[in-house]
Amino acid sequence: MSEPVPITINVNGRKRSAMVEARLLLVHFLRESLNLTGTHVGCDTSQCGACTVLLDGRSTKSCTVFAVQADGSEVQTIEGLADGDELHPLQDGFWEEHGLQCGYCTPGMIMSAVNLLEDNPAPSEAEIREGISGNICRCTGYQHIVNAIQHAAERMAQS
Amino acid sequence: MIPTAFEYRRAGSVAEALSLLQEGGPEAKLLAGGHSLIPMMKQRLAEPGLLIDIGGLDELRGIQEDGGEIAIGAAMTHAEIAASDVLRAQAPIVAETAANIGDAQVRNRGTIGGSLAHADPGADLPAVMVALDATIALLGPNGERKVQAEDFFQDILTVDLAEDEIVTGVCFQACRSAAYAKLEQRASKFALVGVAAALSLDGGTCSSARVAVTGASSHAQRLSGVEGALAGASLPGGAADAASGAGDALDFVNEDLHGSEEYRRAMTAVFARRAIEAAAGRS
Numbered sequence: 001m002s003e004p005v006p007i008t009i010n011v012n013g014r015k016r017s018a019m020v021e022a023r024l025l026l027v028h029f030l031r032e033s034l035n036l037t038g039t040h041v042g043c044d045t046s047q048c049g050a051c052t053v054l055l056d057g058r059s060t061k062s063c064t065v066f067a068v069q070a071d072g073s074e075v076q077t078i079e080g081l082a083d084g085d086e087l088h089p090l091q092d093g094f095w096e097e098h099g100l101q102c103g104y105c106t107p108g109m110i111m112s113a114v115n116l117l118e119d120n121p122a123p124s125e126a127e128i129r130e131g132i133s134g135n136i137c138r139c140t141g142y143q144h145i146v147n148a149i150q151h152a153a154e155r156m157a158q159s
Numbered sequence: 160m161i162p163t164a165f166e167y168r169r170a171g172s173v174a175e176a177l178s179l180l181q182e183g184g185p186e187a188k189l190l191a192g193g194h195s196l197i198p199m200m201k202q203r204l205a206e207p208g209l210l211i212d213i214g215g216l217d218e219l220r221g222i223q224e225d226g227g228e229i230a231i232g233a234a235m236t237h238a239e240i241a242a243s244d245v246l247r248a249q250a251p252i253v254a255e256t257a258a259n260i261g262d263a264q265v266r267n268r269g270t271i272g273g274s275l276a277h278a279d280p281g282a283d284l285p286a287v288m289v290a291l292d293a294t295i296a297l298l299g300p301n302g303e304r305k306v307q308a309e310d311f312f313q314d315i316l317t318v319d320l321a322e323d324e325i326v327t328g329v330c331f332q333a334c335r336s337a338a339y340a341k342l343e344q345r346a347s348k349f350a351l352v353g354v355a356a357a358l359s360l361d362g363g364t365c366s367s368a369r370v371a372v373t374g375a376s377s378h379a380q381r382l383s384g385v386e387g388a389l390a391g392a393s394l395p396g397g398a399a400d401a402a403s404g405a406g407d408a409l410d411f412v413n414e415d416l417h418g419s420e421e422y423r424r425a426m427t428a429v430f431a432r433r434a435i436e437a438a439a440g441r442s
Contacts, residue, residue: 002166022167022210044160046198047346049264058238058267064197065268068167069190069212112263133348134262 007071011036012080020067026060027051029067030077038078038107042136049135052108053077059115061134078107081114089152089159090114099148101139109135113149122153162200169212173298173325176213180323181300183209189325190214191234192268194261195277219272219327224249230330233272238263240271249333250291251441252355256283256339261348272326275311278318278378280413281349285312285379287339289371290355293331299324309371312378336360338437340430341374344417350374351418352426354382354405356434358389365389365397365439370431375423376411384408385431394439402431 004019042050054076116131170176186208219234241258288308341353368389388401406424
């Protein structure tokens, strides 16, 4: 049996230290140790993207990373996206364009879109669809999600 | 979906990783991006007692070009490979193939070394490495060993890599006239059939070619019949003829719910033609 491992991860700008079992997945560390339950577990098989967070700025399925691998890294979750009461343009876009129905996929969808718009601030519709292809939504048929990301891209280009 | 308990060690250098591998023996596994290993551990198809994290090692990173030879460190992610200006200019097949692996999150974590060492029968990069006649660099307790890609891939999930060795990188000659075409499984983007073609062209005539398939069979392998038929062929017009027997020549063909053996054989010829045409169009 393995000994607990000390880790320190900067989560949403705050250093969080803990002793964890090496097999603890990052998503469980976020949800159960830090109570950051905005990051969802959907399929738990690296397919659906509901658990997507930014790990050192890159979209990552947190069900497929051990918390120990993120030791010393920066993690951003959906809870860290808004600036106080002001929604991030992507959160605003999902609100304005009705980019969700049940909302289960939304945190992961938004975190993927953050990475997408950082790499490509003015994506075409096809590029948006490819960019979120690691995130599965069972409600919307994706059209409103695409609209939401376009809305955010336009707003971010103006500011 | 909780893996069995294991000990985790983050190696500070390749040398330390090698000694940890020796210490751990058959219980030890290397971890970089973890996007093949961790899903297997969650299903308890793999239950290593020791995980040695080499993902952040600078020694395994970088993309260099020197006198027409390109070297990629094993820990480079698919996203980094896809974004590399050197690869886009000098070996676009590699950047394009990496850009179409899985999805964005998978590309942000998965590494070239991990993909090659794991050798999933549907992985894209093995076929590209075989077509480019790449050399895979391995480091073990007795020093470095270099293996040609076509000899490295041996069977399903089986490569010429000893328990105490680490894949440190790959190198190959720059090549513009090469392309990869795949029929992908829509959800995973793994190749049901993927063909990589690297051509030597003299005007519209192919002087020699290396063509390799993945997804169709147990492991990435050359399509020597197609290569032979391409020698002296005029392209792109001669691509269909050269590719026509590609699928029938395979000894063993995978069969699953995504595609029958017959379908994969037929698609091998189709995607061989598309890869050859795309490569010829690039010169």
